[in-house]
Amino acid sequence: MSQHIAKVLEASPMFNLSLSSKELFHSNFLAWLGNNPDYVIKGFFVEVINELVKGLNLQSMGNWTVEREDNHFDLCIKEKGKKGKYLLIIENKVKSIPIKKQLDRYVAENVNGKGPHTKYLLLTLTERFAHRTKIDKQFYSSNDWIVKTYKDLAGIMRNKQSLISDPYIQSLLTDYIKFIDNLDALVRLWQREEYFAQDWNDITKLKDLHAKIQFSRYCEKLKKEKLSKLSSIVVYDDNDIPADVDIDNSKVYVKVSWGYASRGQDGILDVEIPVTSFDNPQIVAGLKKDHEGNPITHYNIKIQVQGHSYRHVLETNTIFVKKPVGKDLIAIGRNSLYTDPSRLYFFSLEPQNQNLPIPNYGNDRIFDNASQRLYPVKNHIPTNRWPFASYKDKGILQFIYQYRKINKDISIDQVLDNIVKEVEQILDYLQKAP
Numbered sequence: 001m002s003q004h005i006a007k008v009l010e011a012s013p014m015f016n017l018s019l020s021s022k023e024l025f026h027s028n029f030l031a032w033l034g035n036n037p038d039y040v041i042k043g044f045f046v047e048v049i050n051e052l053v054k055g056l057n058l059q060s061m062g063n064w065t066v067e068r069e070d071n072h073f074d075l076c077i078k079e080k081g082k083k084g085k086y087l088l089i090i091e092n093k094v095k096s097i098p099i100k101k102q103l104d105r106y107v108a109e110n111v112n113g114k115g116p117h118t119k120y121l122l123l124t125l126t127e128r129f130a131h132r133t134k135i136d137k138q139f140y141s142s143n144d145w146i147v148k149t150y151k152d153l154a155g156i157m158r159n160k161q162s163l164i165s166d167p168y169i170q171s172l173l174t175d176y177i178k179f180i181d182n183l184d185a186l187v188r189l190w191q192r193e194e195y196f197a198q199d200w201n202d203i204t205k206l207k208d209l210h211a212k213i214q215f216s217r218y219c220e221k222l223k224k225e226k227l228s229k230l231s232s233i234v235v236y237d238d239n240d241i242p243a244d245v246d247i248d249n250s251k252v253y254v255k256v257s258w259g260y261a262s263r264g265q266d267g268i269l270d271v272e273i274p275v276t277s278f279d280n281p282q283i284v285a286g287l288k289k290d291h292e293g294n295p296i297t298h299y300n301i302k303i304q305v306q307g308h309s310y311r312h313v314l315e316t317n318t319i320f321v322k323k324p325v326g327k328d329l330i331a332i333g334r335n336s337l338y339t340d341p342s343r344l345y346f347f348s349l350e351p352q353n354q355n356l357p358i359p360n361y362g363n364d365r366i367f368d369n370a371s372q373r374l375y376p377v378k379n380h381i382p383t384n385r386w387p388f389a390s391y392k393d394k395g396i397l398q399f400i401y402q403y404r405k406i407n408k409d410i411s412i413d414q415v416l417d418n419i420v421k422e423v424e425q426i427l428d429y430l431q432k433a434p
Contacts, residue, residue, distance in 0.1 A: 004368070005182050005189075006103055012179050026092050026150075027068050027075045027177065034077065036068035044163045049077070049088070051156045052148050056088060073106065084109060086118045093124040094150070094183075095209055097172040097216045100239040107144045123153060126187050126213055130220050131239055154180035169201055175356045176281060190214060196415045197267070197308050207265045211307075216266025218305075218412060219258035222269070227256065227422045232427060234287075241295060242287060249286035252347040252427065255295065268305035271419055272300045272315075283430045301426060302399075303419050308406045310367065310415070315399035363418045 009015045032424045033045035043060045075090040133139040136147040255272040274284040274297035302313035
């Protein structure tokens with residue numbers, strides 16, 4: 001099935017044209033339809049948008065224009081003139097996953113179009129993403145965004161396609177609709193995968209999209225289905241930081257997030273547990289925040305997965321660490337922090353020395369026993385790469401990590417359950433700060 005979809009996509013002119021800038025391509029195509037001097041094509045655009053956004057009632061002969069990258073919005077329909085208000089703001093999410101914090105900022109920045117008349121449309125390739133219930137007006141009328149998928153867009157275009165008589169425009173629309181249908185089919189296949197970080201080699205040019213969709217899915221599954229069972233912690237991310245009135249100082253606040261490493265085209269999953277210090281490590285209870293309400297910690301113990309690399313990480317916050325601590329941090333990680341097997345045993349003393357035991361990573365069956373590495377090695381601080389050294393001061397090391405490689409054919413649940421087990425171990429071995 002996937003190989004057939006791959007062949008169809010790779011033969012599509014629309015798909016290949018979209019690869020240089022996936023989201024800008026869709027914005028350009030929609031803007032071309034909306035600003036077209038041919039009123040038949042423009043009328044087609046109006047019919048499609050009015051169907052997507054109920055209540056907009058856009059008119060073909062109206063005094064409006066379609067703008068791209070206006071005030072950082074992907075696409076918008078606004079009244080003509082310097083003081084023209086926004087009628088519709090469209091955010092495209094094809095190569096990335098919708099983020100509530102970003103969408104909230106766009107609404108806040110829309111000072112020109114404040115009021116009940118501006119509408120907000122989120123076009124997304126994946127219909128399942130974090131915080132959709134807090135974004136989509138379908139769930140709560142107080143939400144700002146009408147959320148539609150590209151599958152919805154393709155379906156409406158297909159139903160309205162008979163409005164176009166020009167054979168060339170018809171062929172463009174047919175290719176675009178098939179392109180969207182096949183992308184949607186791929187995403188649905190990805191969301192049914194049972195194996196962790198499965199390599200998608202059928203279409204290498206979509207590896208980044210596959211990684212983002214899967215690792216955002218792993219993050220939500222870990223938060224909602226796995227870590228939520230631990231009564232001693234509160235799980236949060238950057239989009240749902242608890243308010244001061246909600247903070248429970250008897251619990252540990254564990255940050256769970258996902259990201260994407262563009263250099264290796266790998267997804268990243270992060271679990272951060274705050275500790276007071278590495279000299280006398282204790283878990284921090286409650287949640288410390290800065291003057292802007294963002295969580296802060298001086299140090300973190302992290303469990304991180306990037307692609308198939310499963311890592312133990314020690315991280316400092318250079319806002320508070322004012323002196324070069326790179327060598328000290330490496331020494332602490334190797335020689336002081338949990339190297340006693342009766343305790344957590346987070347790092348081995350010399351990872352290249354096969355006579356020493358491998359650190360405890362939980363379920364050994366999910367790992368390749370031959371791979372264990374500590375980075376940086378031999379107290380070496382790289383001067384030409386981040387994130388191992390700070391942008392501001394190359395002498396300050398931000399984190400070190402040791403990793404093992406996840407075996408092939410390991411299920412998503414096996415990896416996530418192993419993370420939960422390790423979180424429990426860290427909480428058990430380190431006494432909470434009062």
